[in-house]
Amino acid sequence: MPYAPEHDEVPNPLRPGLRAETPPDPCAMVVFGASGDLAHRKLLPALYNLALGAHLPAAFGIVGVSKSPFSHQEYADGMREAVGKFSRTKPVDPEVWRDFGAGLRYVAGPFDEDDTFRRLAAQLEEVDRTRATRGNRLFYFATPPSTFPTLLKKLHEHRLIRPRNDSRFTRVVIEKPFGRDLASARALNRLVLEVMDEKQVFRIDHYLGKETVQNLLVFRFGNTIFEPIWNRQYVDQVQITAAEELGVESRGRYYEEAGILRDMIQNHVLQLVCLTAMEAPVAFDADAVRDEKIKVLRALCPIDTPEAVAQRVVLGQYTAGQIGGADVPGYQVEKAVAKGSRTPTFVAVKLGINSWRWDGVPFYLRSGKRLPKRTTEIAIQFRRIPHSLFGEGASAPNVLVIRVQPEEGIALRFSAKVPGERYRPRTVSMDFRYGTAFAGAPPEAYERLLLDALKGDQTLFTRKDEVEAAWKLVGGILGVTESPESPPPFSYEAGTWGPREGDALIASDGRAWRRP
């Protein structure tokens, strides 16, 4: 984090003009849920890659905490295996691992027992001594949401959360979902802010760590040519698609609780809406960016009555079908899914934004499981030309597509003359592939976000008011769709783009979904 001198302090004479990236301050990171899937697949591989790229301070240690009984060495061995399997860089570099692995510790114990936290505190002191981590702490809650209150309470009781103005920093990264509705999100926020300051809280949404999502800000506010047409005068509609081929796999229990609205719309998809629709921030810092995002969320047309839901929301649930040439089961027979479950696995939403820029421009959101392909994109469809010189229907509207995953990039669809033929236009696509233009392995989203958390940069993390505003919209929909009187979700065959009713939602406006 850039250093700002205090009022009467002599400025650091060695700091001005340096081009070297400053590594984060020394730190001991504590991962709760250390034996879980997220730690294995994402967190430890991301931390290893940060070490590999020399982005971590050498004075760094990791303490894993979970119930499973491991020794330090067993835990380190397990993590090395996980890194070897899930890291984006292979094989594991033995020299880098030697230092990295030497900083791994493990504390076994239930989260609701004081003894676990006493041993954690002692372990952290040992890490401070042996790894010179100076008492700085980053706690990462890679655990189910039900454990968050307990973890906060115990950390507070054991004085492991130091005040913001302490010379040693304490930060807490909290995984999604942050609450399951507006009331629970507010309650959790209250609990969090009872024990620490908002500046110490890092609510993570890994979509914001993706390069293309960050590039959206550069694309919009680092160029002059797009902003003048980025409004209701030129834009006809915006479609945001977040589609997955996978079903719920082993996460049936979680998914039964969450459903697609909580799993995707409340966080990832609404963040994409914010970045697409927001005004230019006055500066590129955490609060300035988040101030503009919250304005978008507050301007969303509420969908909280049965009539509004009927007009603007379609829910679906997949049945058996085929994807990629293989048979896949329906949701109702997935592991840990209740028979007769009404949990939606697909949603289509027509969103309105009450603002000068976007009034009257529909934002169509679509997300689902067991759709034909894995893709996340934002498509800005511009208005048709007012008069076609080259024959009716000859010129399709321009579309700007921002691909978030896979093959991150930007494509612009426009009309060009077919060579040789007399003024016959054809739609062509100019394609910018992010990974190719800037060759090399882009960092995983978790790498970027963990590094930001270690540096104390909250720009890519969601603020309290953002979380609550997003829940206000989604909670309004859930309030209707989860009531007993609400009809069950429509069925759709796995491998299709959702139920027919989803097509009808947009067709009633004279438009059609893109086929990504």
Added chain:
Amino acid sequence: MTLGEPIAAGQGSRAELSIDFDEGFDLGKLQRMLQDARDLAGSAGETVSTLNLVAIYFSQAAYERARPALETAARVHPCRMVVLIAEAKAEPPAASARVAAVRAAGTVALERIVLLARGRAVRHLESAMTGLLLPELPRVVVWGGRPEGPLFQHAMELGDRIVIDSGTRPLASLRAVAQLLARGAPIGDLAWARIFPWQGLAAELLDVPSLREHRSRLQSARVVCAGDVGAEGALLGGWFATRVKRAKVELAIGSAPEVDSPVPGGGDGPPGDAPMAAAPVTRGNVVELQFAAPPVTFTLRRERSILIAEVKGDDDGEVVNRVRLPPETPGRLLSIELKLLSGRDELYAEAAQAAARMDLTRWTSS
């Protein structure tokens, strides 16, 4: 190093074509060859370029030594690379060209044109190169010779930026560079990029809350280089002298390096196989930076791939930081330098001029 730089990016597909001319070049033929190379690479015609990278060498051997570094940098900064090899003293006069399009993930991300001229044919290199540059894009010149003379002057006029490696030249040549910088030359230097971690960690020490009080009392600094004083040591000393004007800065020679190298800096590995560990310490590399605000001394010491910072004379003598050195291969350093596509690095200009004012012929032993 920036988050997301390639760690071990693979090679894309490539196709190289070559042609011999008599004494001059035929641009039309070269352009057609470039298109053929793109077709051979299997591209649908999409090309991504962020700059024109012009690399100038005076022997084929020098280019071949530098080639992995250029390709490493080109993977991070897609470009049209025009390599000029001027063997002015070779006979008989001859001109030849090699053209390649390197494709990665469906797009041509590197177009490389190597123009070799011998004897009188050297005079055609510049005009041939001018016709091959992509319009609008910044021009960065990588200069592989001594940073002096009319050709170098001309290269500076051509480029928005010119990148040298003063670490590969005798220390005295830093004076010539300093003079050019004083006249506003937009020079970048790989030797400067090599000392970024030292600068960052030194600055970090003075940001530690308990150590900030010493900022106003810095009096001296000492830079120790392995076996001999190299440009990076002089630049580090020069940087400190410009930042703390009252400080007395001394350059010193420490024990010989673990691995001897004809020039400081060492080389890149083969392209696509960039080593991840920091390069071994070679002759002229900085191994220690010590600065003092009596009674407190700040010592930054290199131990293989780790920079260790220690503070003594303060209330506690604990090790306050250790930083892993990033890989320091020329390719990676060039990638860092190419982030600045135009204009001057003022801090470097000041440091080089301060280094040139220091007595670069006398230093102490450590």
